[in-house]
Amino acid sequence: MTLVVVSSGVTSSGLTISSGVGLVVLSGGTVASSTVLSGGSVSLFSGGFGAALTESKGGVIEGDGELEFSSSLGGGYYSSNFAAGTVSDVTLDIYASLEISSGGAASAVTVGDNDGNAQLLIDRGATATGTVVLDGILSIAGSATDTVVDCLADQVQIFPSTATIDSGGVASGLTIGSGGNVYVVSRGFAGGVTVQNEGYLTVAFAGVTTGVTVENGGEFDVAGTAYGDRHRPRQRRHAGIALENRT
Numbered sequence: 001m002t003l004v005v006v007s008s009g010v011t012s013s014g015l016t017i018s019s020g021v022g023l024v025v026l027s028g029g030t031v032a033s034s035t036v037l038s039g040g041s042v043s044l045f046s047g048g049f050g051a052a053l054t055e056s057k058g059g060v061i062e063g064d065g066e067l068e069f070s071s072s073l074g075g076g077y078y079s080s081n082f083a084a085g086t087v088s089d090v091t092l093d094i095y096a097s098l099e100i101s102s103g104g105a106a107s108a109v110t111v112g113d114n115d116g117n118a119q120l121l122i123d124r125g126a127t128a129t130g131t132v133v134l135d136g137i138l139s140i141a142g143s144a145t146d147t148v149v150d151c152l153a154d155q156v157q158i159f160p161s162t163a164t165i166d167s168g169g170v171a172s173g174l175t176i177g178s179g180g181n182v183y184v185v186s187r188g189f190a191g192g193v194t195v196q197n198e199g200y201l202t203v204a205f206a207g208v209t210t211g212v213t214v215e216n217g218g219e220f221d222v223a224g225t226a227y228g229d230r231h232r233p234r235q236r237r238h239a240g241i242a243l244e245n246r247t
Contacts, residue, residue, distance in 0.1 A: 001020055001021070001022050002020060002021050002022070003021075003022050003023075003024055004017075004021060004022070004023045004024070005023075005024045005026065006023065006024065006025045006026060006029035006030070006031055006048070007026050007028075007029055008026055008027055008028030008029055009028055009029070010029050010030070011029070011030040011031075011032060012029075012030070012031050012032070012034070013031070013032040013033045013034065014033055014034065015031065015034035015035070016034070016035050016037065017034060017035065017036045017037060017040035017041070017042060017059075018037045018039070018040050019037060019038060019039025019040055020039055020040070021040050021041075022040070022041045022042075022043065023036075023040075023041065023042045023043070024043045024045065025042065025043065025044045025045060025048035025049065025050065025063075025065060026045050026047075026048055027045055027046060027047030027048055027065075028047055028048070029048050029049070030048070030049040030050070030051065031049070031050050031051075031053070032050070032051040032052050032053075033051070033052040034052075034053055034054075035053075035054045035055075035056070036053060036054070036055040036056065036059035036060070036061060036085070037056050037058075037059060038056050038057060038058025038059055038085070039058055039059070040059050040060070041059065041060035041061070041062065042060070042061045042062070042063075043062055043063045044061070044062070044063035044064065044065025044066065044067075044090060045063055045064065045065055046063075046064040046065060047065065048063065048065035048066075049065060049066055049067075049068055049093075050065065050066070050067050050068070050081065050090075051067065051068050051069065051081070051096075052080070052081065053067070053081045053082070053083075054081075054082045054083075055081075055082065055083040055084060055085045055087070055104075056084055056085060057084040057085055057103055057104070058085050059083070059084070059085035059086075060085055060086050060088075061083060061085070061086070061087045061088075061090065062086075062087070062088045062089055062090070063089055063090060064089060064090075064091075065090060065091075066090065066091045066092070066093045066096070066113075067081050067090050067091070067092050067093065067096050067098055068092075068093035068094070068095075068096045069093070069094070069095040069096045069097060080096075080097035080098070080099060081096070081097065081098045081099070082098075082099050082101065083098065083099070083100050083101065083104045083106070084100075084101045084102070084103055084104045085104055085105075086104065086105045086106075086107065087100065087104070087105070087106045087107070087109060088106070088107040088108055088109070089107070089108050089109070090109055090110075091109075091110040091111075091112075091113050092109065092110065092111050092112060092113075092118035092119070092120060092136060093112075093113065093118060094112070094117065094118060095117050095118065096118045096119070097118070097119045097120075097121070098119070098120050098121070099120075099121040099123065100120070100121065100122050100123060100126040100127075100128065100142070101123045101125075101126060102123055102124060102125030102126055102142075103125055103126065104123075104126045104127075105126065105127045105128070105129075106120065106122065106126075106127070106128040106129070106131065107128070107129050107130055108129070108130040108131075108132075109128070109130075109131050109132075110131075110132045110134060111131065111132065111133040111134065111135070111136040111137070111138055111161075112133065112134045112135025112136030112161070113134060113135060117135075117136055117137070118135065118136035118137070119136055119137045119138075119139070120133075120136070120137070120138050120139070121139045121141075122138070122139065122140045122141060122142040122143075122144055122169070123141055123142055124141045124142050124168060124169075125142055126141075126142040126143075127142055127143050127144070127145075128140070128142070128143070128144040128145075128147070129144070129145050129146055130145075130146050130147075131144060131146075131147045131148070132147075132148045132150070133147070133148065133149045133150065133161045133162070133163055133180070134150055134151065134161060135151065135161060136161065136162075137161075137162050137163070137164075138162070138163040138164070139163075139164050139166060140163065140164065140165045140166060140169040140170075140171055140188075141166040141167070141168060141169045142169065142170075143169070143170045143171070143172075144169075144170070144171045144172075144174075145171075145172050145173050146172075146173040147163065147171060147173065147174050147175070148174075148175045148177065148180075149161050149162070149163045149174070149175070149176050149177065149180035149181070149182055149199075150175075150176075150177030150178065150179065150180050151177065151178060151179030151180060161179060161180045161181065162180075162181045162182070162183070163180075163181070163182045163183070164182075164183045164185060164188075165182070165183070165184045165185065165188035165189065165190055165207070166185055166188055167185060167186055167187040167188060168187060168188070169188045169189070170188075170189045170190075170191075171188075171189070171190045171191070171193075172190070172191045172192050173191075173192045174190055174191075174192065174193045174194070175193075175194045175196065176193065176194065176195045176196060176199035176200065176201055176218070177196050177199055178196060178197055178198040178199060179198060179199070180196075180199045180200065181199075181200045181202075182199075182200070182201050182202070183202045183204065184201070184202070184203045184204060184207035184208070184209060184224065185204045185207055186204055186205060186206035186207055186224075187206055187207070188204075188207050188208070189207075189208045189209070189210075190203075190207075190208075190209045190210075190212075191209065191210045191211055192210075192211045193209060193211065193212045193213070194212075194213045194215065195212065195213070195214045195215060195218035195219065195220055196215050196217075196218055197215060197216060197217030197218060198217055198218070199218045199219070200218075200219045200221070201214075201218075201219070201220050201221065202221040203220075203221065203222045203223060203224040203225075203226060204223055204224055205223045205224055206224055206225075207223075207224035207225070208224055208225045208226075208227075209222075209224070209225070209226045209227070210226070210227040211227070212226060
């Protein structure tokens with residue numbers, strides 16, 4: 001494989017990363033407005049940035065760096081990131097957007113790490129595993145497993161951590177932590193859900209959940225269908241228009 005290195009203080013843009021080429025972005029470096037083709041890869045080291053990346057099926061974006069919407073290092077503004085291949089281990093920075101299209105896969109992506117409103121979209125036919133939403137929005141029209149929707153500790157967030165399971169979307173192994181909000185819309189499905197203290201789960205009409213555990217202080221709002229749910233003391237459950245406190 002041919003390696004190309006983007007060093008600290010350097011912004012490389014307009015690149016086409018073809019098969020057999022690996023682009024390595026070191027701390028303080030930025031790659032922007034570039035395309036990753038099948039067999040090509042981008043590795044973002046911790047402190048490295050990517051913006052406005054478009055990835056084809058068979059491409060790879062990975063590493064401990066960040067995908068962002070704007071780059072102060074580059075002095076410009078860039079559009080969203082799109083991926084039809086694999087994206088793993090990266091963090092979406094403030095206002096960053098990453099869309100995983102059909103056939104693509106996201107693994108261990110963190111949504112938001114500071115000032116909020118990052119967004120990860122999982123399209124129909126796409127998958128996500130091990131997603132952590134700390135300060136942003138997750139939209140699931142495909143399938144997601146082992147997802148955590150939480151908020152950053154010891155911070156006041158303007159934008160709450162939110163996940164929406166859209167029509168046809170499926171989420172399993174979902175944990176909703178303090179300050180997390182999850183909405184299951186019509187024809188969406190969530191299974192194996194744990195709602196922790198100050199977490200919120202809302203199921204719209206024709207939405208479906210199964211195996212929901214609501215811990216003390218969690219809230220479960222149901223207008224759709226819930227199977228096999230368990231509720232612990234002092235949680236609130238809204239069924240239709242009736243709101244009750246169970247003791």
